[in-house]
Amino acid sequence: xxxxxxxxxxxxxxxxxxxxxxxxxxxxxxxxxxxxxxxxxxxxxxxxxxxxxxxxxxxxxxxxxxxxxxxxxxxxxxxxxxxxxxxxxxxxxxxxxxxxxxxxxxxxxxxxxxxxxxxxxxxxxxxxxxxxxxxxxxxxxxxxxxxxxxxxxxxxxxxxxxxxxxxxxxxxxxxxxxxxxxxxxxxxxxxxxxxxxxxxxxxxxxxxxxxxxxxxxxxxxxxxxxxxxxxxxxxxxxxxxxxxxxxxxxxxxxxxxxxxxxxxxxxxxxxxxxxxxxxxxxxxxxxxxxxxxxxxxxxxxxxxxxxxxxxxxxxxxxxxxxxxxxxxxxxxxxxxxxxxxxxxxxxxxxxxxxxxxxxxxxxxxxxxxxxxxxxxxxxxxxxxxxxxxxxxxxxxxx
Amino acid sequence: xxxxxxxxxxxxxxxxxxxxxxxxxxxxxxxxxxxxxxxxxxxxxxxxxxxxxxxxxxxxxxxxxxxxxxxxxxxxxxxxxxxxxxxxxxxxxxxxxxxxxxxxxxxxxxxxxxxxxxxxxxxxxxxxxxxxxxxxxxxxxxxxxxxxxxxxxxxxxxxxxxxxxxxxxxxxxxxxxxxxxxxxxxxxxxxxxxxxxxxxxxxxxxxxxxxxxxxxxxxxxxxxxxxxxxxxxxxxxxxxxxxxxxxxxxxxxxxxxxxxxxxxxxxxxxxxxxxxxxxxxxxxxxxxxxxxxxxxxxxxxxxxxxxxxxxxxxxxxxxxxxxxxxxxxxxxxxxxxxxxxxxxxxxxxxxxxxxxxxxxxxxxxxxxxxxxxxxxxxxxxxxxxxxxxxxxxxxxxxxxxxxxxxxxxxxxxxxxxxxxxxxxxxxxxxxxxxxxxxxxxxxxxxxxxxxxxxxxxxxxxxxxxxxx
Numbered sequence: 001x002x003x004x005x006x007x008x009x010x011x012x013x014x015x016x017x018x019x020x021x022x023x024x025x026x027x028x029x030x031x032x033x034x035x036x037x038x039x040x041x042x043x044x045x046x047x048x049x050x051x052x053x054x055x056x057x058x059x060x061x062x063x064x065x066x067x068x069x070x071x072x073x074x075x076x077x078x079x080x081x082x083x084x085x086x087x088x089x090x091x092x093x094x095x096x097x098x099x100x101x102x103x104x105x106x107x108x109x110x111x112x113x114x115x116x117x118x119x120x121x122x123x124x125x126x127x128x129x130x131x132x133x134x135x136x137x138x139x140x141x142x143x144x145x146x147x148x149x150x151x152x153x154x155x156x157x158x159x160x161x162x163x164x165x166x167x168x169x170x171x172x173x174x175x176x177x178x179x180x181x182x183x184x185x186x187x188x189x190x191x192x193x194x195x196x197x198x199x200x201x202x203x204x205x206x207x208x209x210x211x212x213x214x215x216x217x218x219x220x221x222x223x224x225x226x227x228x229x230x231x232x233x234x235x236x237x238x239x240x241x242x243x244x245x246x247x248x249x250x251x252x253x254x255x256x257x258x259x260x261x262x263x264x265x266x267x268x269x270x271x272x273x274x275x276x277x278x279x280x281x282x283x284x285x286x287x288x289x290x291x292x293x294x295x296x297x298x299x300x301x302x303x304x305x306x307x308x309x310x311x312x313x314x315x316x317x318x319x320x321x322x323x324x325x326x327x328x329x330x331x332x333x334x335x336x337x338x339x340x341x342x343x344x345x346x347x348x349x350x351x352x353x354x355x356x357x358x359x360x361x362x363x364x365x366x367x368x369x370x371x372x373x374x375x376x377x378x379x380x381x382x383x384x385x386x387x388x389x390x391x392x393x394x395x396x397x398x
Numbered sequence: 399x400x401x402x403x404x405x406x407x408x409x410x411x412x413x414x415x416x417x418x419x420x421x422x423x424x425x426x427x428x429x430x431x432x433x434x435x436x437x438x439x440x441x442x443x444x445x446x447x448x449x450x451x452x453x454x455x456x457x458x459x460x461x462x463x464x465x466x467x468x469x470x471x472x473x474x475x476x477x478x479x480x481x482x483x484x485x486x487x488x489x490x491x492x493x494x495x496x497x498x499x500x501x502x503x504x505x506x507x508x509x510x511x512x513x514x515x516x517x518x519x520x521x522x523x524x525x526x527x528x529x530x531x532x533x534x535x536x537x538x539x540x541x542x543x544x545x546x547x548x549x550x551x552x553x554x555x556x557x558x559x560x561x562x563x564x565x566x567x568x569x570x571x572x573x574x575x576x577x578x579x580x581x582x583x584x585x586x587x588x589x590x591x592x593x594x595x596x597x598x599x600x601x602x603x604x605x606x607x608x609x610x611x612x613x614x615x616x617x618x619x620x621x622x623x624x625x626x627x628x629x630x631x632x633x634x635x636x637x638x639x640x641x642x643x644x645x646x647x648x649x650x651x652x653x654x655x656x657x658x659x660x661x662x663x664x665x666x667x668x669x670x671x672x673x674x675x676x677x678x679x680x681x682x683x684x685x686x687x688x689x690x691x692x693x694x695x696x697x698x699x700x701x702x703x704x705x706x707x708x709x710x711x712x713x714x715x716x717x718x719x720x721x722x723x724x725x726x727x728x729x730x731x732x733x734x735x736x737x738x739x740x741x742x743x744x745x746x747x748x749x750x751x752x753x754x755x756x757x758x759x760x761x762x763x764x765x766x767x768x769x770x771x772x773x774x775x776x777x778x779x780x781x782x783x784x785x786x787x788x789x790x791x792x793x794x795x796x797x798x799x800x801x802x803x804x805x806x807x808x809x810x811x812x813x814x815x816x817x818x819x820x821x822x823x824x825x826x827x828x829x830x831x832x833x834x835x836x837x838x839x840x841x842x843x844x845x846x847x848x849x850x851x852x853x854x855x856x857x858x859x860x861x862x863x864x865x866x
Contacts, residue, residue, distance in 0.1 A: 117735075118733060119732075119733055119734060119735060120732050120733060121732070121803070138825035141804070141811070141813065141827055141849075142801075142813055142825070143801055143803055143804055145799075145801065145803065146799045146801040146804065146811070146813045149799030149801070149813075150797045150798065150799050150813065150814075150815060151797070152799075153797045153798055153799060153838065154796070154797035154838070157797070157838045202802075203800075203802055204801075204802060204803055205799045205800065205801040205802065205803065205810075205813075206799055206800040206802075206810070207799075208799075250775065251775065252775065253815065253823075253825075254769075254815075254823065254824070254825050255767045255768070255771065255775040255822075255823055256765075256767075256775055256776065256823055257796070257817040257818070257821060257822060257823040259823065261796075261797050261815070
């Protein structure tokens with residue numbers, strides 16, 4: 001019987017670059033910034049790292065994408081790619097490396113350099129050769145906003161929301177995240193927006209407009225993980241890994257006519273794994289805060305329900321009541337989320353963990369929550385029915 | 399007895415006509431969407447002609463067009479698989495001449511006579527004329543399909559006669575984008591007005607008949623005025639005997655024109671009717687048909703010409719037409735990566751999936767799925783899937799979006815998840831649609847279209863469209 005990860009791994013150091021359109025920085029520059037901030041935060045030297053996992057979808061291939069810039073000397077390094085869950089999955093593998101007893105100290109680092117492609121959004125599969133399919137594959141003709149817009153259309157339809165009501169609910173989520181982003185110095189976007197702005201913004205993929213979509217930016221984040229025993233020697237306020245979960249879809253949305261688009265089973269299943277390890281039975285009550293994948297406003301709404309924060313179909317009520325606001329009962333995306341940080345794919349998961357880590361340490365400055373105990377981070381990558389989802393639960397020492 | 403067994407036409411949904419800003423001609427013409435070409439229109443006509451009837455007796459497919467997408471590489475073989483014909487058949491491309499449609503019909507009738515089996519003819523054209531030229535006013539797009547055979551014949555071919563005539567009236571070489579022609583009076587007087595009557599009179603003389611002996615006369619004409627003149631020259635009664643070639647509604651559809659008009663005539667034909675039929679181009683082909691009793695019980699085409707003439711959408715402006723034909727370019731909504739060239743080896747593996755729109759139906763649990771799956775999505779049984787075609791299945795829109803950022807000549811790209819009658823789901827894009835009419839639950843049907851062209855490879859895809 002698997003015993004799980006709870007309290008077997010501690011985070012002792014983290015680093016995160018400023019996110020944005022970093023025309024003057026390469027992936028290498030950003031990896032060095034994130035890693036050295038993490039080393040300093042942990043109080044360790046590069047030579048203390050025994051193994052590393054680097055998460056990136058397009059900054060390079062092989063473990064050497066990390067060893068070369070950091071000059072890590074002949075240690076085991078693996079590159080991880082798992083779509084938008086890449087960063088969290090790199091962290092998960094580093095945690096397992098420590099929990100297995102194979103390594104004392106491991107590094108997880110995520111990085112992405114998006115803004116050299118010359119495209120204002122993410123590059124889609126249109127330009128990439130894929131192993132399994134020709135051009136009838138949905139990823140060939142579906143842009144990212146379209147993939148999630150189909151969920152919004154169906155969500156509105158299923159729960160009887162008029163286009164106006166539905167869009168207004170989504171607008172409130174974007175307005176909240178933009179507000180939180182003004183309090184996060186490392187975010188890409190730092191400005192308040194109004195509901196009117198969101199409602200009247202240019203349409204990208206109906207019903208999703210400009211402000212329903214997250215930013216596109218470059219960035220990197222890193223974590224040093226070790227055993228709780230070693231952590232105690234390094235710092236007092238280390239943070240414990242309570243649970244990890246990953247789940248992958250199998251094209252159900254494309255193949256099965258009862259796949260509904262109004263909830264994403266990958267999130268439900270990944271959360272189930274992570275919550276079971278962490279001992280969370282009532283997430284709405286037990287979770288203090290969450291960083292959830294808000295690539296699009298509709299994704300955040302559906303995440304509330306799939307992560308067990310709101311009952312299915314009731315996310316709107318919690319949005320309307322401010323349940324997820326910074327001063328609400330369960331603040332979500334306290335740093336502004338992907339909406340304000342943008343989404344350098346491989347880095348996002350570790351950026352979310354960085355925010356929870358700072359909050360649990362009481363170092364989140366103007367956006368600091370009062371005494372959070374459990375934080376949940378969540379990434380969802382791919383297209384409906386073909387998602388990879390990663391959920392991580394962090395907590396304070398008991 | 400050899401003759402026509404079944405027929406079907408195809409007219410694109412879009413028209414240039416009254417209401418299209420910048421369109422100055424009096425008449426209307428059918429305009430293929432930017433995802434249509436002579437292959438896709440042929441498939442639409444062929445599927446309309448065949449419906450879900452068995453293909454087992456069809457031993458040949460003749461594809462006719464002067465605007466075939468491929469100069470080298472069979473176009474007929476694409477039409478054959480997308481029409482779900484068997485692979486052990488004879489396929490041939492007929493091209494170059496405006497009478498390639500009627501020539502293909504002649505060859506198919508000969509093949510049916512020799513084999514006692516069936517042969518399918520498709521004819522389609524979408525010629526581009528120089529903008530604002532008189533040809534631009536008359537060239538329309540469309541297709542027809544005729545199934546010929548030796549049993550269950552609805553119109554017996556009693557005889558035919560052809561003439562070949564070497565002259566340059568209109569022409570294009572491989573590098574020409576637009577039609578070329580010599581002086582109009584020469585074209586008409588030395589070409590059209592000589593060859594077509596010659597083929598007809600030679601045929602009728604042999605049988606001791608006159609044009610008066612026919613209930614309907616169906617013949618090609620480059621434009622409406624020339625059609626009227628020819629009817630007079632042949633001594634026909636314009637009220638009762640002449641089948642309207644729809645030149646002011648559909649336009650001159652080139653190699654498809656005469657066959658499309660013939661399908662319209664067959665829709666109204668009665669047992670015993672005699673039909674005189676002629677196509678023109680570098681000579682002429684003339685045919686005599688006698689309608690049989692079978693026409694009363696035979697399967698009708700899925701959509702009639704009358705349906706197609708009613709089901710239309712005016713293009714908002716002439717500029718859109720120019721964009722669709724690549725005559726001018728419109729800025730993309732945002733900079734996007736170029737389409738990748740598909741791999742011909744992957745295309746070869748996936749012919750049934752991509753061109754036949756064939757999925758699998760699980761032998762263990764019975765669930766239909768597209769694309770075809772080796773391991774069942776529902777019960778995970780391995781290797782139990784049986785081929786299952788979704789091409790003729792009706793479906794409904796389960797959810798959709800209007801993607802304004804997608805690279806398409808017809809924005810926004812309508813992306814849909816659709817549920818099929820009988821089970822199964824597909825992600826598709828929607829074509830021939832009015833975006834304001836799209837809603838969850840709307841009925842759609844499948845249509846074979848061109849997605850994009852890369853390195854000369856024409857990529858075809860099945861899309862959905864509102865039921866026409």
